[in-house]
Structure formats: C-alpha cells, structure tokens
Amino acid sequence: PKPELVLLDFSVSPYGQRCRIALAEKGLDYEYSEQNLLGAKSDLLLRSNPVHKRIPVLLHDGHPVCESLVILAYLDEAFPDAAPALLPSDPYARARARFWAAYTDKVYEAGTRLWKLKGDARAQARDEIVRVLGNLDAELGDKKFFGGDVFGLVDVALVPFVPWLPSYERYGELSVEETAPRLPAWARRCAERDSVAKSLHPPEKVDEFITLLKKVYGIE
Numbered sequence: 001p002k003p004e005l006v007l008l009d010f011s012v013s014p015y016g017q018r019c020r021i022a023l024a025e026k027g028l029d030y031e032y033s034e035q036n037l038l039g040a041k042s043d044l045l046l047r048s049n050p051v052h053k054r055i056p057v058l059l060h061d062g063h064p065v066c067e068s069l070v071i072l073a074y075l076d077e078a079f080p081d082a083a084p085a086l087l088p089s090d091p092y093a094r095a096r097a098r099f100w101a102a103y104t105d106k107v108y109e110a111g112t113r114l115w116k117l118k119g120d121a122r123a124q125a126r127d128e129i130v131r132v133l134g135n136l137d138a139e140l141g142d143k144k145f146f147g148g149d150v151f152g153l154v155d156v157a158l159v160p161f162v163p164w165l166p167s168y169e170r171y172g173e174l175s176v177e178e179t180a181p182r183l184p185a186w187a188r189r190c191a192e193r194d195s196v197a198k199s200l201h202p203p204e205k206v207d208e209f210i211t212l213l214k215k216v217y218g219i220e
C-alpha cells in the first residue's frame with residue numbers, strides 16, 4: 001500500500017533534518033525521498049510545493065505540507081498520540097516556542113551570508129550571527145533544553161544548524177564558545193538522542209558541502 005507519510009528531502013539540509021528528527025522522536029514511519037536540488041527538480045516536488053519549489057515537503061496521504069516549522073507543528077496536531085509533543089500545551093508557552101523556533105532560522109540565514117559574501121557584507125553577517133547566537137544563548141540560560149526539561153520545538157529547530165557552526169566560526173572568524181558559551185553543552189545533550197545523532201551530518205561533511213556550493217555559485 002502507498003505509505004501514509006512521505007518526506008521529500010535533501011540529506012544535508014538542516015530544514016529537512018528538523019523533520020527527520022521530529023518523525024524519529026515520534027516513532028512515525030515514513031518513506032524518505034531524496035530530491036535533486038542541484039539539477040532538475042522532480043515533478044513531484046514542483047507539484048507538491050509549487051510556491052517555493054523547496055524541500056522539505058511532507059506528503060500525508062498525498063496531501064503536501066510545506067515549510068519545516070509548519071511540518072513540525074502539523075506532526076503534533078495530526079498525530080496527537082505519537083508522543084512526545086514538540087509544542088507545550090499552554091498557549092503562552094506555545095507562543096514563545098513558536099517565536100524562538102522561527103528565530104533560529106536567522107542562524108542559517110546569517111551564516112550563509114558569511115561564506116557567500118565578502119568585505120563589509122560579510123562583517124555585517126558576522127555581527128548578526130554573533131547577536132543571534134547571543135540571544136539564543138540567553139534564552140536557553142541554565143535550562144537543559146529550550147523548552148525547559150523537555151526536548152521540544154525550539155531544540156528540534158536549532159540543532160540541525162549545529163554542524164554548520166564550525167564553518168561559520170572559520171568564515172566569520174568567531175568563536176561559538178565565546179559568543180554562546182552554553183550552546184556547546186546543549187548541543188551535546190541533544191546529540192545524545194538517537195533522533196538527532198542519526199539525522200545530523202558531521203561538520204566536515206557540511207563544510208565540504210559549503211565548498212561545493214561556493215563552486216556552484218562561482219564564489220572563490
């Protein structure tokens with residue numbers, strides 16, 4: 001029979017890894033479908049996400065759900081019996097989790113500008129990623145996870161960007177240890193979870209991918 005869940009994804013994508021971590025945490029079976037993003041995109045991807053033409057896309061009984069953070073919230077709602085819930089039950093706590101989960105995108109957006117741009121533009125990207133990491137470090141504080149004692153939405157949203165940080169440190173001449181001293185221990189706690197350990201790629205592989213992208217974009 002056709003699988004109930006299909007994930008259109010791209011192995012090294014941190015956004016796709018968010019979905020893989022959530023599906024693994026919830027013990028949900030799904031068909032993984034690696035997409036070609038560097039060449040011609042599949043009809044299935046173009047049909048499933050005609051607006052952004054991007055992965056990840058979750059197909060639930062053929063119905064496409066687009067945008068990684070939307071997929072994470074959808075999994076909570078569509079599979080309420082598949083514990084653990086990523087979002088807390090209290091409305092105000094949910095609102096704060098959504099705020100910080102959306103904020104984590106800035107790590108990748110500013111980090112990408114670090115290796116894509118030069119000179120003053122790179123310096124501005126460095127200032128932004130230092131500010132963003134500092135804000136995330138402050139939000140985490142002395143908690144075990146962003147949600148407190150439980151591994152939740154913000155943790156799932158942020159942890160896929162961890163293997164990209166060593167590259168950002170090099171391109172941005174910055175130190176995560178100095179900028180966000182509590183994030184390394186948090187990242188290690190996350191990496192103890194099988195869902196995270198099996199979804200993330202090592203920093204070396206991420207750095208090789210950045211080098212490949214620079215070639216694709218013609219950036220020396």
Ligand SMILES: N[C@@H](CCC(=O)N[C@@H](CSO)C(=O)NCC(=O)O)C(=O)O
Pocket residue numbers: 010013014015016037053054055056066067068069
């Ligand atoms: N806000 C979205 C970002 C997805 C994305 O950038 N997907 C990339 C691969 S990962 O960098 C992608 O599909 N790029 C293909 C393209 O832009 O052509 C989300 O959270 O799902």
